Amino acid sequence: xxxxxxEQKIFHRYIRTVEVCGKCGGEGKILVWPEGDxxxxxxxxxxxxxxxxxxxxxxxxxxITTDLTPFKRE
Numbered sequence: 001x002x003x004x005x006x007e008q009k010i011f012h013r014y015i016r017t018v019e020v021c022g023k024c025g026g027e028g029k030i031l032v033w034p035e036g037d038x039x040x041x042x043x044x045x046x047x048x049x050x051x052x053x054x055x056x057x058x059x060x061x062x063x064i065t066t067d068l069t070p071f072k073r074e
Contacts, residue, residue, distance in 0.1 A: 009068040017060050024049035028056040 020026040031044040048054040 007070055011066040011068075013064040013066075015062040015064070017062075019058050019060050021049060021052035021056055021058050023051040024056060026056040028052060028054040 021028075024030050028049055029046050030049050032047050033040050033044045034042050049056070052058050
């Protein structure tokens with residue numbers, strides 16, 4: 001008996017958007033308190049956001065893969 005060849009269709013879709021950075025809120029800078037300062041009593045330093053590298057925006061690419069195969073009752 002021959003094995004039946006399964007038909008398979010795969011679709012790829014890419015969605016590209018630009019979004020505001022969630023870490024710095026679009027400012028491009030974050031406040032960093034000294035280590036060990038649990039009560040935040042010292043003055044914080046302002047540093048460039050490591051996630052967006054100071055731009056305040058992020059490029060987001062979402063990849064959607066759809067795999068369609070026949071359903072056969074056995």
